Amino acid sequence: MAEPVIRVRLDELLKERGMTLTELSRRVEITVVNLSILKNGHARAVRFSTLGRLCQALGCQPGDLLSYE
Numbered sequence: 001m002a003e004p005v006i007r008v009r010l011d012e013l014l015k016e017r018g019m020t021l022t023e024l025s026r027r028v029e030i031t032v033v034n035l036s037i038l039k040n041g042h043a044r045a046v047r048f049s050t051l052g053r054l055c056q057a058l059g060c061q062p063g064d065l066l067s068y069e
Helices: 010-017 021-028 032-039 048-058
Strands: 006-008 066-068
Touching: 010 032, 010 048, 021 032, 021 048
Parallel strands: none
Antiparallel strands: 006 066
C-alpha cells in the first residue's frame, strides 16, 4: 500500500497572487531556504504558527495550501 501524500500548493498560490517566494519570505518572516523546502515538498513538518502566517499572507485557508493525495 502506497503511503499517503500531502502536497503543498505554495507554488500555485504564489503564481495566482503574482507574488514571489522572496516577497512571501519577508511577509511571513521565514527564510527563503525554508520556504523553498516547504514549496518543493521536502518539509517533514509545518508548525501551526507558520501555517497561520502563510495563510494570512496569501489570503487563503490551510486547505488551499495543502492537499491530500
